[in-house]
Each structure stands twice: as structure tokens, then as C-alpha cells.
């Protein structure tokens with residue numbers, strides 16, 4: 001059995017896509033797990049995105065607590081005899097996966113960027129050494145746990161005609177000794193680079209904070225309205241908030257179009273945007289690394305290129 005779990009619905013769709021490929025390769029069924037209230041609509045959605053079955057663990061626990069969720073997922077793994085477990089790699093998912101690995105004595109690869117079967121063994125890749133190398137890790141024992149961040153895999157096309165079994169089971173576990181005193185939403189702006197279809201990003205090639213309006217203007221005429229940036233712009237210069245920061249230690253993005261202006265293309269930046277559909281780079285240095293990752297490269301001064309590009313797009317789009 002292959003099971004997938006995330007508290008993030010979109011991420012679960014993406015895991016189901018990879019999970020169904022693995023389940024086929026292993027000749028096993030794919031089960032999506034829901035923990036909490038029995039949500040039949042969500043279960044049906046998971047089936048339409050590739051799950052063969054959905055296991056709903058009904059519990060009175062109303063919010064995530066790693067110790068309790070570990071016990072619940074541990075019970076499900078036992079009950080379903082799951083050997084391959086894919087977990088969404090967000091904050092909760094990573095803690096859950098590592099605790100579960102300890103509890104069921106399983107191997108665990110965190111933040112995998114690819115998962116596949118090689119010689120019938122589960123193999124996972126992850127980025128190491130600040131993005132300078134890819135570690136390829138193979139499981140020699142079962143169960144195997146892999147966490148996968150969002151945007152690594154594309155979800156399958158929704159098929160409303162798919163049928164699957166929905167199993168509901170009440171699972172109560174021992175209350176954890178820890179107590180959550182307060183849950184506070186993280187303060188973020190209205191920027192969501194992770195879901196953007198078009199991103200125009202700026203880097204240290206910009207001389208002043210005010211000049212960022214050049215990327216803003218291009219983003220606006222492209223109707224993408226999303227501005228991204230390299231780390232120095234958010235972390236060192238603080239010209240933009242961290243919501244805009246793209247890369248290994250920032251946000252991982254996968255827009256249809258990514259335009260990088262005045263960004264050199266260091267591996268840590270590339271790690272966050274390499275899966276974009278079309279990459280356009282603007283840099284005055286023809287030897288800049290960014291051109292190696294770009295589909296289209298414009299060698300030129302961004303202060304001349306960006307206004308021209310904005311006007312050209314304006315004319316084209318009317």
C-alpha cells in the first residue's frame with residue numbers, strides 16, 4: 001500500500017500524482033489519508049485526483065499536534081500495512097514525518113525533489129550543499145517515508161468519474177503532554193509568489209529601491225502583478241518583504257513565465273525557480289550564470305531593457 005498525507009489539499013493532489021505512479025510500479029493501491037472530521041467531499045476529490053481509497057481517521061483532536069498526529073498516522077500505517085508513505089513537506093509535515101520514522105522505525109527522506117523506483121526500490125533525490133549537488137538516496141528497508149514540498153509534482157487531471165472506497169475509522173490516541181497556548185497567523189503581505197503564473201524578479205543589478213518600479217510596471221502590464229526577488233533584495237537591502245524572496249532559502253516557485261532582471265543566477269536562486277515554464281533573463285553580463293538556465297536571454301542594461309519590454313507588451317496587449 002502507498003499512502004499520502006498532507007494537511008494542505010493542493011499539496012495532497014500533487015502527492016497523489018506521484019503516489020499513483022509509484023503504486024502502479026509497485027502493483028499496490030494508493031490511499032489518501034484525512035485526519036480529523038469526516039469530509040466526504042474532500043475524500044471524493046482525492047479519489048478524482050488519483051486515490052484508489054481514502055482513509056478518514058475520525059478524531060476529536062481539533063488542531064495539529066505532532067505527537068498526536070504521529071500516533072494516529074502510525075495506527076493507519078499499521079492498519080493499512082503501508083510500505084510507502086508520502087507526506088507533504090510543510091512545517092507540520094516535516095515534523096510529522098520525522099516523528100513517524102522514529103515511531104515505526106522507518107527510513108525517511110525530507111524535502112525530496114524527485115521520487116521514483118529504481119530496481120524496484122524507492123529512490124528519492126534531494127538538494128544538498130546549498131543547491132550545489134543532488135543526493136540520490138535509496139531505501140533498503142520498509143516502510144519508507146518521503147516528504148515532498150509543494151510544486152515539485154503536477155497534479156493529475158481531475159477525473160470525476162473515478163470510483164474508490166472511503167473508509168472511516170474512529171481513532172483516539174493518548175493526549176500529548178504538551179499544550180498549545182496560542183496559534184497566531186504569520187504576518188504576510190498580499191503577495192503569493194508560490195501560486196503566481198507570471199513573476200518578474202529583481203536582483204542586485206538594481207541600484208536603488210525606487211527602481212524596483214521598473215519590474216512592478218512590467219508585472220502589471222503582464223497582468224501577473226507578482227514581483228519576486230533574489231535574497232539580497234529581501235534579506236540584506238530589505239527593499240522588498242520576504243514574501244517576494246525566491247530560492248533555496250526563500251520560496252520555491254513554478255510560474256508559467258519567470259523574468260529575472262539583474263539577477264546573476266547563483267545556484268541558490270536557481271533552486272527556487274528552475275521549474276518555471278519559460279525563463280527570461282536580463283543581464284548586462286553576457287557570461288552571467290542565469291543565461292544557462294534561461295530559455296530567452298537579453299544581454300543589456302535592465303534600465304534600458306525593462307521600459308522597452310513594458311512598452312512592447314503594452315502595445316501587444318492593447
Ligand SMILES: Cc1cc2nc3c(=O)[nH]c(=O)nc-3n(C[C@H](O)[C@H](O)[C@H](O)COP(=O)(O)OP(=O)(O)OC[C@H]3O[C@@H](n4cnc5c(N)ncnc54)[C@H](O)[C@@H]3O)c2cc1C
Nearest residue numbers: 203204205230231247248249250262263264268269284302
Ligand atoms: C545557504 C545559502 C542560501 C541562499 N539562498 C538564497 C535564496 O534563497 N535566494 C537567492 O536569490 N539567493 C540565495 N543565496 C544567495 C546567493 O548565493 C546569491 O548571493 C544571490 O542569489 C545573488 O543575488 P543577485 O543575483 O541579486 O546579486 P548578484 O549576484 O550581485 O548579481 C547581480 C547581477 O546583476 C547584473 N547587473 C548589474 N547591473 C545591471 C544592469 N544595470 N542591467 C542588467 N544587469 C545588471 C550583474 O551582471 C549581476 O549578474 C543563498 C546563499 C547561501 C549561502
